[in-house]
Amino acid sequence: MTTRRGFLGGAGAVGAATLLGAVPSTANAAEPAAADTASLQLQARNAMRAVNSGMRSNYAVLKSDLIKQLNPVIVVQNDAKGGRFTLVHNGTQVSENPVSEMFELAKSIAHVPLGVFSVIAPYLSDQVPNLPNAARIDPHDLDMVAFKSPTSLDWIAPLTKFSTTLTTARVQLSYANLPAALATSCGAIIDAANKFINDSIRLRSFDMKSFEDFSGSVYPHIRTNMTHAANAQIAGVLDVMKRWRTKVGEEAWKDLYTVVLSQWTTSELNQNSIIIKPCMNPAKVNTHLIDLATVEPPADPIFVALDNLARIVQDNIAAEMVFPVDQKVADALKGKEDLLSDEILKQIGGTATTASTASLATGAAAGGDACPFHQKTAQA
Template sequence: MATRRGFIGSASGISTAALLGYSASPSAADSPLTDTAGTTAASVTQQQAKDSIFAVNAGMRSNYATLKAELVKHLSPVIVVQNDAKGGRFTLVTANGQESVNPVAETFELAKSIAHVPLGCFSVIASYLADKIPNLPNADRIDPHDLVLVAFNDDKSTAWIEPLQAYAATLATARKNLPAAGLPAALTTSCGHILDAALKFINASVQAQVFDMKSFEDFSGSVYPDIRVNMEHAAQAQIKGVQETMKAWRAKVGEVAWADLYCVVLSQWTTSVLNQNTIIIKDCMNAAKVATHLIDLPGLETPKDPIFTALDNLARIVQDNIAAEMVFPKDTKVADALKGKEDLLSDEILIQLGGSGAVTTQSSPTYNTLSEGMCPVRK
């Protein structure tokens, strides 16, 4: 559903008629307008009248896009975060240019790589699961319809054996080389346990030429304590890397500019709530502006140009912040909706559908700056 945040990316060189996908040329079937006295306004058809009204909104969109495109050039300072397998790629945007780093140590990716082993096994066998929920401790948490959708292959088939054996070969190589990776002792031990248990599950399943949800959950449940160890090491690496980068960039841009810093985190929808980088960054920003200046942009796929996507969306948000107060000076609730994630029609639709229309919109925080020299980064 299109909202103000889903407006056209650019209207440059596009006529208002083409922009909205209609032709302004009247057709022979157009009904002529009549005035209150019954006189025909032969020079203006009904479609022409509609087109002239459509053009008003098209003109607004064109003007809006022009303002946004120019505003992008003035956004500074901004940090754009692209979540990835390495813990995130961070880009600092200032009036002097851009610089990008991957601040998180390799321990993050190595620990998560082995922690993902149960999910890797599941991804091979899932479509061959029986579509009936067995007697499991968490059986009531499994949606029967979702299980049918995932288990779309014949559960009597053995077509899963070859890809599972191929994955086992990858796991066996990692297990053999694990001692040479130079990981902390506790992490080496947990990774070894996960790999050993996975290979045991795979070998037993291949030999029997059968598996079920119970046998898989026995395996995945047995390695959960080791997965927690891996998560601990990954989190430590990410926190350290991100905080050090934020401290360095704060010193570079200066206290005054840092107080107004915007951070835009690009993430997938599945990780957009309590996103790991968002949690860390929050404590490195001006606390008074976190609610409005730390922005999560969830998406389905990584955009082709992540930096432009982040800045383009940020420009929309910044200009909406100002437009909200000037376009709706007599209704702060509607102004807050324009500044936030609500559609402006949401309240009215709720009312007409029989709801209260009381969508809660929190007022924007007071934009106070931090005291000079105060570091928001927790030590």
């Protein structure tokens, strides 16, 4: 496209060349037009990008203002103490850890096998041994975890240090005033762990089988600890929910939002979410109880929870107003789906209802799978 400025510039150049007796170059005359075309394209595309920037700016302003309106909200930060609960209500915040110490103490000792594993794992052989659960172990995962030489003895020092920690806890266990069954299980777990550690150090060797013999032997005691931890958590969470329900009032409680922050590994069937769910309005709990997976505990968990909740709440309304003629797309905006997911699934041979490995494999067999990896493996 030649603009008025481009045309005048080109005409001026031709006129000047004619007056000076030179023959104008066709190639040179075309250059300004080509440059203008590229410039206009860039300007046009930047103008299109500015639309999205403007949308995001407006969206952020609405979200920021909406955060201040959210009410009532309970934010749950999963932690080693059973969870820190914060009630946001009428412009105020109150926080507490409602779960008794039995939760933390029971889980602390139940984690002993995991603590030992974390020291020895890098020094394991990267070959899956002949174990009853061998078929459940991914060889590549094992290869990634066992990244140090199995002949190294660098594990002895940290394992000895952990054993010292275990021994200190064992010596003082009787003074912790635990229920008898819990005290017995904690002692058994620590004793078995120290035996595994001492045997490994004495032999200067361990393997996956010797560790699984240890961890398998203490599993019944771990279950005992899990029972005590669960009892403590249920009692504590139900108590705080009951007290805060009275404080908020039945009418406001019907619209309660709850955001549970957790790491990805505990974001489904999260223990706090399970206990909280029956305490909320059954008609709204599926949309108002939100499990929010985080990579690591955020520096400002309350803001993270409210920021995400504001996005969810405004998207719930935006979905119905922006897509009033397509409920399926509206549901995608209101939920966890990306708006393009259905279209992408169609183009690579899947559907929204069969978005799984099995469906993609079926699509590959039918020749509709666009994934280069699937095509390559199918050809192989």
